[in-house]
Amino acid sequence: MLAGKRILLIIGGGIAAYKSLELIRLYQKAGASVVPVLTRAAEEFVTPLSVGALAGAKVHRDLFDLTAEAEMGHIELSRAADLVVVAPATADLMGKMAAGLANDLASTLLMATDKRVLIAPAMNVRMWEHPATKRNLAQLTQDGALVVGPDEGDMACGEFGFGRMSEPPAIVAATQAALGEGPLAGRHVLVTSGPTHEPIDPVRYIANRSSGAQGAAIGAALAQLGARVSFVTGPASAPPPQGVDVIAVETAAQMLAAVEAAMPADAAVFAAAVADWRVISESRSKVKKAPGAAPPPLELAENPDILARISQMEAGRPGLVVGFAAETDDVIAHATAKRARKGCDWILANDVSPETGIMGGVENAVTLISEKDAETWPRMSKTDVASRLAARIAAALQE
Ligand code: CTP
Numbered sequence: 067m068l069a070g071k072r073i074l075l076i077i078g079g080g081i082a083a084y085k086s087l088e089l090i091r092l093y094q095k096a097g098a099s100v101v102p103v104l105t106r107a108a109e110e111f112v113t114p115l116s117v118g119a120l121a122g123a124k125v126h127r128d129l130f131d132l133t134a135e136a137e138m139g140h141i142e143l144s145r146a147a148d149l150v151v152v153a154p155a156t157a158d159l160m161g162k163m164a165a166g167l168a169n170d171l172a173s174t175l176l177m178a179t180d181k182r183v184l185i186a187p188a189m190n191v192r193m194w195e196h197p198a199t200k201r202n203l204a205q206l207t208q209d210g211a212l213v214v215g216p217d218e219g220d221m222a223c224g225e226f227g228f229g230r231m232s233e234p235p236a237i238v239a240a241t242q243a244a245l246g247e248g249p250l251a252g253r254h255v256l257v258t259s260g261p262t263h264e265p266i267d268p269v270r271y272i273a274n275r276s277s278g279a280q281g282a283a284i285g286a287a288l289a290q291l292g293a294r295v296s297f298v299t300g301p302a303s304a305p306p307p308q309g310v311d312v313i314a315v316e317t318a319a320q321m322l323a324a325v326e327a328a329m330p331a332d333a334a335v336f337a338a339a340v341a342d343w344r345v346i347s348e349s350r351s352k353v354k355k356a357p358g359a360a361p362p363p364l365e366l367a368e369n370p371d372i373l374a375r376i377s378q379m380e381a382g383r384p385g386l387v388v389g390f391a392a393e394t395d396d397v398i399a400h401a402t403a404k405r406a407r408k409g410c411d412w413i414l415a416n417d418v419s420p421e422t423g424i425m426g427g428v429e430n431a432v433t434l435i436s437e438k439d440a441e442t443w444p445r446m447s448k449t450d451v452a453s454r455l456a457a458r459i460a461a462a463l464q465e
Contacts, residue, residue, distance in 0.1 A: 068238075069097035071245060074147035074179075076172045077117065079107020081222040082154040082188035082231035087112060089153055089234040090120045096238060101147065102126070105159070105172045129171040140171060144179035149244055152176070154188035154231045157199055163211070164202035184212040184244050186237050191227030213308035214240035214290060217449050218279070218428055236453065239290040243309075248292025249460035255293040256331040256384070257285045257310075258338035258372065260302030262318045266364065267349040276339035277426045278302025280390075283452035284335055285310045291456050296328040300338055318344065318369035325372055333386040333459050336373040336410075344369050377409035386462050388412045388455070391435075394419045398433055398440055405435050412436050414455070434458070 073093055077086045090100050100121045104114055109127070118125040126143065144150070152159060152172075159172065163185075168174040176183060185206065193199060194216060207213060215232030232240070242248040259281020263271040278299060285297045286307035295310035298321055306312045313324045318340045325334075343366035353362055373389045387410040391401035394417065401415030414432045418425045431445040434455075443454065 067097055068093065068242060068245065068247065071098040071149070071247075072147045073098050073100050073241065074103065074144065074150045074175065074181075075100050075121075076103045076150065076152045076159075076175065077105065077108040077112065078152060078154045078156040078159045078172070078188075079105050079110060080154040080156045080188050080231075081111060083108050083111035085231055085234055086153055087116060087120055089237055090117070092234050092238045093241070094120075094122075096242075098241075099123070101143070103143075103172055103175060105170065107156070107158075126171060129174055131171075140174055141178045144175040145181065147179075147181055149241060150176065150179050150181050150183045151186070151237070151241060152183065153186035153237055155185035156187075157189045157193045157196070157202075160185065160187065160199065160202045160206060164205040164209075182210065182212060182244055184214060184237075184240055186214050186231050186240075187216045187229075188231030189216075189229050190223050191221065191225050191229040194227070194229040207308060212240065212244050214286075217447075219447065236287075236290060236449075239287075239453075240309075243290050243292040246292065248290065249464065250288060250456075251292035253293045253332040253463060254296065254330070255288045255459070256296045256298065256325060256328050256334040257281055257288065258298045258321060258325060258334075258336045258340075259285065259306075260300035260304075261339050262300040262321055262341045262369075263316050264318065264341045264344040264369070265316075265348045266345050267351065267353045269352055272341055272343070272345065273301075274339050274341060275425050276300075276302065277304045278306075279304040279426075279428070280430060280448045280451065281335075281337035282307050283448045284337055284455060287449075287452040287456035288335075288459070290453075291460050296331070298324045298328065298338075300340075317341075318372070322370050322372045322375065325376065329376075329384075330382050331384045332463055333388070334376055334384040335388045335455070335459070336376075337390055338372075339392065340369060340372060342369055343367065371408065373410055374408040377411075386411050386459060388414065388459070391415045392418045392425070398435070401433070401435055402440065405437075414451075415440075 114125040162173045168177040217230045260278030261276040289309040297310040346365045389410040405413035433442045
């Protein structure tokens with residue numbers, strides 16, 4: 067809930083601006099009041115009339131609006147809010163913020179405010195991946211800005227990838243977390259994510275196809291609900307989410323050590339695709355081919371099972387331990403047995419046969435298995451699976 071909170075909402079000029087109308091509605095439903103600010107470009111996408119009517123408040127548009135200055139100067143406007151939210155945060159607005167420009171009302175408010183700023187980036191995938199945007203994002207987070215999204219998916223411009231603005235409910239959840247109001251505020255949740263790399267020699271390793279996308283989405287969703295998230299990640303191709311404490315590891319042994327060091331936790335989600343085996347005698351120098359010789363044998367040893375270790379801790383076990391079960395056949399039966407064997411509370415079973423396109427893909431289809439039942443969720447994006455799981459974890463910790 068956001069009862070009595072005041073949000074200064076800066077709407078940037080991007081196609082995602084239409085979602086800001088829904089965002090205003092959700093803020094009001096949660097009990098917050100919204101003071102909207104439109105950039106010139108935003109007016110090309112949403113009209114001041116619709117924004118003002120939904121917000122039930124004056125829409126601020128111009129730095130040199132004399133009536134507004136007589137009523138409330140821009141400095142005051144920037145400080146009367148509890149939180150400043152920029153949605154959509156376009157590449158241009160992010161650039162202005164990172165550079166400290168103040169040449170219109172939005173950028174001036176962002177420079178003048180003494181409140182926290184939450185940005186919801188939205189732009190074409192190429193623009194999101196551009197080195198300038200990456201530099202600006204790093205600068206903004208270093209300056210203390212909070213970030214929600216962007217999500218991965220189809221974009222209005224016809225391309226596909228990261229750059230879609232987060233959906234309004236996720237922005238509301240991030241707003242609650244920013245104001246210390248989320249259902250997981252004050253909770254510590256540990257998440258493992260990505261593959262592990264098990265070295266053969268200094269240049270070669272054993273790995274698997276995990277992208278880390280599902281783990282990253284879970285880390286983001288938990289942080290959005292206000293949790294402090296320790297995010298222990300192997301070398302994943304998906305970037306780690308904003309707003310979590312990232313602990314980067316390479317091998318299963320390092321992952322176990324990092325998990326143990328991050329304890330205690332109220333809940334733990336083991337989304338990593340940990341390599342089951344490591345090479346016993348890792349070579350310190352590059353293994354060479356000898357003419358005519360047989361390929362070198364690789365002797366393997368089993369890696370520690372991190373999920374089982376934590377699930378079976380005698381003292382200090384997290385209140386809720388969640389695992390994943392990646393299966394290719396008899397998914398539910400194998401996952402049910404796996405949950406009992408490892409001793410975790412819930413297991414999310416997913417079918418990773420190649421024809422599902424789940425491993426390395428954008429969507430996931432899971433069944434949540436607990437001691438008492440198995441609940442199959444419809445196929446949905448990994449972001450939606452993460453939001454749903456985070457909400458379930460929040461509910462379970464409140465019981
Ligand atoms: N897991 C772990 N440590 C390991 C292996 C797996 O923490 N050494 C966790 C994973 O993060 C996941 C769960 O255990 O939450 C199940 O992983 P999965 O690969 O499906 O199962 P395995 O234990 O590897 O069993 P199998 O390969 O026989 O299916």
